[in-house]
Amino acid sequence: MSKDNQILENLTSKEYEHGWSVNYEADEAPLGLNEDIIRWISAKKEEPSWLLEWRLKAFKTWQAMKEPEWSNVNYRKMDLQALRYYSAPKQSKNPKNLKEVDPELIAIYERLGISLNEQKRLQGIAIDVVLDSVSVATTFKETLGKLGIIFCSFSEAVKEHPDLIKKYLGSVIPMTDNYYASLNAAVFSDGSFCYIPKGVRCPMELSTYFRINAANTGQFERTLIVADDSSYVSYLEGCTAPQRDENQLHAAVVEIYAGAHSEVKYSTVQNWFPGDKNGKGGIYNFVTKRGICAGDHSKISWTQVETGSAITWKYPSCILKGDYSIGEFYSVAVTNNYQQADTGTKMIHIGKNTKSRIVSKGISAGKSQNSYRGQVQVMKRAHNARNFSQCDSLLMGNQCGAHTFPYIDIANPSAKVEHEATTSKIGEDQIFYCNQRGIATEDAVALIVNGYAKEVLNQLPMEFAVEAQKLLALTLEGSVG
Amino acid sequence: MLSIKNLHASIEGTPILRGINLEVKAGEVHAIMGPNGSGKSTLASVLAGREEYEVTDGKVLFQGKELLSLSPEDRARKGLFLAFQYPIEIPGVSTTNFLRTALNQVREHRGQEPLDAVKFLSLMKEKMALVEIDQKLLSRSLNEGFSGGEKKRNEIFQMAMLEPVLSILDETDSGLDIDALRIVSNGVNKLKSDKTATIVVTHYQRLLDYIIPDFVHVLYRGRIVKSGTKELALELEEKGYDWIKEEVDSTATI
Numbered sequence A: 001m002s003k004d005n006q007i008l009e010n011l012t013s014k015e016y017e018h019g020w021s022v023n024y025e026a027d028e029a030p031l032g033l034n035e036d037i038i039r040w041i042s043a044k045k046e047e048p049s050w051l052l053e054w055r056l057k058a059f060k061t062w063q064a065m066k067e068p069e070w071s072n073v074n075y076r077k078m079d080l081q082a083l084r085y086y087s088a089p090k091q092s093k094n095p096k097n098l099k100e101v102d103p104e105l106i107a108i109y110e111r112l113g114i115s116l117n118e119q120k121r122l123q124g125i126a127i128d129v130v131l132d133s134v135s136v137a138t139t140f141k142e143t144l145g146k147l148g149i150i151f152c153s154f155s156e157a158v159k160e161h162p163d164l165i166k167k168y169l170g171s172v173i174p175m176t177d178n179y180y181a182s183l184n185a186a187v188f189s190d191g192s193f194c195y196i197p198k199g200v201r202c203p204m205e206l207s208t209y210f211r212i213n214a215a216n217t218g219q220f221e222r223t224l225i226v227a228d229d230s231s232y233v234s235y236l237e238g239c240t241a242p243q244r245d246e247n248q249l250h251a252a253v254v255e256i257y258a259g260a261h262s263e264v265k266y267s268t269v270q271n272w273f274p275g276d277k278n279g280k281g282g283i284y285n286f287v288t289k290r291g292i293c294a295g296d297h298s299k300i301s302w303t304q305v306e307t308g309s310a311i312t313w314k315y316p317s318c319i320l321k322g323d324y325s326i327g328e329f330y331s332v333a334v335t336n337n338y339q340q341a342d343t344g345t346k347m348i349h350i351g352k353n354t355k356s357r358i359v360s361k362g363i364s365a366g367k368s369q370n371s372y373r374g375q376v377q378v379m380k381r382a383h384n385a386r387n388f389s390q391c392d393s394l395l396m397g398n399q400c401g402a403h404t405f406p407y408i409d410i411a412n413p414s415a416k417v418e419h420e421a422t423t424s425k426i427g428e429d430q431i432f433y434c435n436q437r438g439i440a441t442e443d444a445v446a447l448i449v450n451g452y453a454k455e456v457l458n459q460l461p462m463e464f465a466v467e468a469q470k471l472l473a474l475t476l477e478g479s480v481g
Numbered sequence B: 001m002l003s004i005k006n007l008h009a010s011i012e013g014t015p016i017l018r019g020i021n022l023e024v025k026a027g028e029v030h031a032i033m034g035p036n037g038s039g040k041s042t043l044a045s046v047l048a049g050r051e052e053y054e055v056t057d058g059k060v061l062f063q064g065k066e067l068l069s070l071s072p073e074d075r076a077r078k079g080l081f082l083a084f085q086y087p088i089e090i091p092g093v094s095t096t097n098f099l100r101t102a103l104n105q106v107r108e109h110r111g112q113e114p115l116d117a118v119k120f121l122s123l124m125k126e127k128m129a130l131v132e133i134d135q136k137l138l139s140r141s142l143n144e145g146f147s148g149g150e151k152k153r154n155e156i157f158q159m160a161m162l163e164p165v166l167s168i169l170d171e172t173d174s175g176l177d178i179d180a181l182r183i184v185s186n187g188v189n190k191l192k193s194d195k196t197a198t199i200v201v202t203h204y205q206r207l208l209d210y211i212i213p214d215f216v217h218v219l220y221r222g223r224i225v226k227s228g229t230k231e232l233a234l235e236l237e238e239k240g241y242d243w244i245k246e247e248v249d250s251t252a253t254i
Helices: A003-012 A035-044 A049-063 A103-111 A141-145 A154-160 A162-168 A179-187 A428-436 A441-452 A462-477 B040-048 B072-077 B095-109 B117-130 B148-162 B178-191 B230-239 B242-251
Strands: A026-028 A087-089 A125-131 A134-138 A150-153 A190-196 A205-211 A221-227 A232-240 A247-250 A253-258 A263-270 A282-293 A299-306 A311-314 A317-320 A326-335 A340-349 A355-364 A369-378 A386-395 A401-410 A416-425 B002-011 B014-024 B029-033 B053-062 B080-083 B090-094 B166-170 B197-201 B215-220 B223-228
Touching: A035 A049, A035 A179, A049 A179, A125 A150, A125 A190, A134 A150, A141 A150, A150 A154, A154 A162, A154 A190, A154 A221, A162 A190, A162 A221, A179 A253, A179 A282, A190 A205, A190 A232, A221 A232, A221 A263, A253 A263, A253 A299, A263 A282, A263 A462, A282 A299, A282 A326, A299 A311, A299 A340, A299 A462, A317 A326, A317 A355, A326 A340, A326 A369, A326 A462, A340 A355, A355 A369, A355 A401, A355 A441, A369 A386, A386 A401, A386 A441, A401 A416, A428 A441, A428 B072, A428 B090, A441 A462, A441 B090, A441 B095, B002 B040, B014 B040, B014 B053, B014 B223, B029 B040, B029 B230, B040 B053, B040 B072, B040 B080, B040 B166, B040 B197, B072 B080, B072 B095, B080 B148, B090 B095, B095 B117, B095 B148, B117 B148, B117 B178, B148 B178, B166 B178, B215 B230, B215 B242, B223 B230, B223 B242, B230 B242
Parallel strands: A125 A205, A190 A221, A205 A232, A221 A253, A232 A263, A247 A282, A253 A282, A263 A299, A282 A311, A282 A317, A299 A326, A311 A340, A317 A340, A326 A355, A340 A369, A355 A386, A369 A401, A386 A416, B029 B197, B029 B215, B080 B166, B166 B197
Antiparallel strands: A026 A087, A125 A134, A150 A190, B002 B014, B002 B053, B215 B223
């Protein structure tokens, strides 16, 4: 057996380590999708009428839309009527603090390696955890509150900070934006909200951890981050789901608003269940993420490490409206077995002297398909816009595919746009060289892959960079960790 | 230490090695010379366990144990080192990181504790002096954008770090200017001991002015056709390989 085949053999024997599920009593909506369900969700959440109206309007828009087919992925469309749009673990009514959260739920997160005990956290990270359709706990609320930082579940924000929600909800991604975003707007159940006031530098990482537990349930959450002028926040999102035979839908929306001189760093380590080695099951991850650099000199930076999901359809984007604003996108997308990823970014240059940087590293193995799709658009009045794009693909074996779809659209002659792309294979030469120094093949692959993805991994907060490295190794190496 | 008996190997069905016999003892330096295409590099690759080559016959004992059934990494962990003729680039992985991974896997195999960062760095400092290598080079991506000389020096540095029992230098002199040649040879000489052995594969006699061999073997058409001491290397330098080719070809039965 050649080296390549051996590696592939190891790849296909890989196990997903977060594939377990637990049974808890759930509060569920009936199956199906219609106006009544939306009213049901809204009532359940005791929402104000303006939000219900907003949802219903989104639903009407969505009904007239068609599921997009332009992406480079193949899948059997999901029967959206067979899904459940709300499932929440039954808790003793709205826990006010961590002490009131059901210990069984806390145990779920302990098992995932996420401690909700504030004392136990070594590093300063505040976390909001979302289980199925609802946020179950948010840590460090008080500490953050002293600085005027709001970090809470979306539902709580609707009740406590309606003015902010009213002002920013849908301001970056309108409810009419696209099929999945409109669906989300109609049925979203919870998510995280974060507001950093003027001039405040958030002293800890803020984080949301998404977990789907229930079967036949879609997860539709929204994250809204508002960084007021001259503020800074670093945000991290993680996610896992049980191993189930049927596909599950995750259609999230993330909106970021960055005021003048503010900076938002958003990092994702996505580890949804990718399906088994024969391509059965796995999460459909159809996500809309967009940020607006609304003020001058603002900056939004997306970093993503995508290892999971059966299908990934996701383009974290930046609208560079403020003059001198900066947008960045750093991505590592790994696909294995029958996974399909169509991911990339959009950089829309509107303001003068705006800059964007795109670094995309695709890694394909098994029979997977990995596509980068990116758009750089320079509008008429965006003088001196700059973009640099680097799109690399790494192939393992000869049964996978890597594709690059760059779109460049320039309406201002002063723009400078650079695009570089490479495709390479992990060479037997490289593996042999490592072997000859005593390094086992699995570790050699991990070393080479991590080297390849280093520029992106370097962007992650320290603790998560280590996690991401391990995850990359695990995704590609099978049970040999 | 190394005992090669009647070794035959081929690549894609074409025989390259056709009955190699060689005994190497601890403390010895053997030079393998020969014209282009005689099988010198193949011999080095087969000993290191490169998969493209198929061993069709013969036996190799390394420290008294069967070598050919071992994986390349196990051969390395047992102390066999190959300095590559064309060192491989690994983007994004620094020599330091690479070597730390390698050394700790080798140490694990030997039942030793992994070295922590501090101990590893001090070992590195010590070995860097041997090959006059700059620390800056070691924090760059492995072999990426290195000059020919830097690559070869880096190979010998790795050898110094891994402390092999048997080192095989595959055309380490190719692409080296005279200063680099001296530095690399000095490194090799300093690493020599009565417990280790070195096999130097080279086309030219030049390297053997610096690394003095105990034995010189001439490889031609996949066999060792002549063995001698370092005087043989000088004779080859003077007369070229043709006289040996003629000698062999006239008596050849194949």
